[in-house]
Amino acid sequence: MVGSLVRSSGHLAVEGFSPEAVVTAEGVSKKFCRQLRRSLWYGVQDIATDLVGGSRQGDRLRPKEFWALQGVSFQLLPGQALGLVGSNGAGKSTLLRIISGLIKPDLGQVRVRGRLAPLIALGAGFNPILTGRENIYANMSILGLSTRQIQARFDAVVDFAEIWEAIDAPVQTYSSGMTARLGFACAVHIEPEILLIDEVLAVGDVRFRMKCYQRLARLRDQGTAFVLVSHNPNAILNVCEQSVYLKKGQLVAVGPTEQILRQYEADLSLGDGQSTAEFLRLPAKDPDESLGVDITALGFQDGEGNWQRHPTSGDPISLCVEVFSHRPIQRANVGVLISAVAGETERVLTLTCAAEDEYLTLPAGRSRVLMHLPNMGLLPGVYNLKVYVKEGVSSLDIVEYFRFAVHPGRLVSQCLFYQPRSWQVIPGSSLGA
Structure with missing residues (x-):
């Protein structure tokens, strides 16, 4: 064009x-x-x-x-x-x-x-009966090149698409990847x-x-x-x-x-219509129904203990799990599993006390378990959080579903997570010193 x-x-x-x-x-x-x-x-x-x-x-x-x-x-x-x-x-x-x-x-x-070269549906305009060679001439002529110009660029197109062995075969015998590569090569070589x-x-x-x-x-x-x-x-x-x-x-x-x-x-x-709660409040179970520990509240808190509806990427935050223990627990293992709600709800984070060999002691009665995060490392988005409390291999209580949203704060879109770091200048030093 x-x-x-x-x-x-x-x-x-x-x-x-x-x-x-x-x-x-x-x-x-x-x-x-x-x-x-x-x-x-x-x-x-x-x-x-x-x-x-x-x-x-x-x-x-x-x-x-x-x-x-x-x-x-x-x-x-x-x-x-x-x-x-x-x-x-x-x-x-x-x-x-x-x-x-x-x-x-x-x-x-x-x-x-x-x-103009549209890379919208690569190979969508190819005739499946024609060979790759014939489709190159047809496609690039539609995009505005003369036959002489196409001849001058033909080898470069096929080299880029890496399909020399199939260039004279009908496009209907190509894989979808081969067709897409040929479409991309045609588009970018019309300059x-x-x-x-x-x-x-x-x-x-x-x-x-x-x-x-x-x-x-x-x-x-x-x-x-x-x-x-x-x-x-x-x-x-x-x-x-x-x-x-x-x-x-x-x-x-x-x-x-x-x-x-x-x-x-x-x-x-x-703004996607997915509701997120400031925190989740659960009633303590009857002693006859409880397995020893009940999760009674779950959410995020700031440094002053205030519930935060939306954590912010890059900012400090604490995950708070309030529990009621019907008896003292000497080696409690608290696990946190976070999944992304978007896409395929893939698991993005798993943290457990057992994996870090930092078992917790829970006294009888009410207590709070705080997981301090010096920086919220999750990208902005909506997540589901699952929390459990175990003693050995025995599960004491579990919350399967707590949805929360992470606000955009510092620019972390160029990363998969926010990496806490500090900077230092060492005067007069050199590598290997």
Whole structure:
């Protein structure tokens, strides 16, 4: 795609946009219908309206329609890397498809200046009956290259995709990884001014992914602008200086990536509709029902003993487990298991007194067990906490479910955890001294 393209419906103007921008989105809105039959009927109506020169009334929702995007405006400057941040269903992929020209907006317009390469669905445009060689020529010609230009880059494309042994075989015989590698190689070798990247950098093995990132870095040095969609904060932080935050089709914020990610993480941990309690209070059991120790309260406390509804990444906090012991326990083992609520509810942390050989002595009556954390090392998000108290192999009490949210504090998105540390300068020293 070469030159200056406009995908529009109506004309809007946004003040403050740079005339040098390679992509300018002005008040972009797109609606879809949730029912297939009704959607097809609406499509026929829209085509008929266009043929007779009528107005679609794109600002109105018809029955069963919803806004996938509404009033989104931003710009992409030459050589800039822009991140698109948002939960599933926020409209990120829809926006990329509008920019790439796959679909048109119902309202607003998108201006594109320069050759554009969409890395949205790698290999989706390949003809499965044609060979890899034939698909390279077809795909790269669609992306704006002449036959002579394709011939000059053909070997580099196949070398990058690492499919010489299968280049003359039909693409339908390729694995999904081979097809994705070939699609990526075609896109990056047209030397585009604009790259649209939608969660496609997980193709191949680790070595191939490293090669992809190195190629993208070279393109960036040559002035290629990026729009990157990823649910990995590390990728956004490492590549993008500016980011756009979308939420349910609405533009929430545009700004520096660090600031946008803080806001996004705060919404994930607090604004996702998942309730979190300040602390959990449980009644003590009847002595005949108790196994010797009852957990009566559970939560996080600050240094002054106040319950904290939301721990903050990087800040000191204590996990407090209040217990009632019907008899003294000399070697109590308290275990803490924390799982992430998002994704596959994977286990992220397991701590037990037994593993550290620090058994606890619980007196008869009420007491508090405090696990002091000099820094909350969890990333911002929502977690489930499980706590148990054992004596030897015998379980005395267990709390299976306590949901809590971690606030974003210091910037820890570039890490898997927050590492407590201190810094020191040693004057006059050298390695090996």
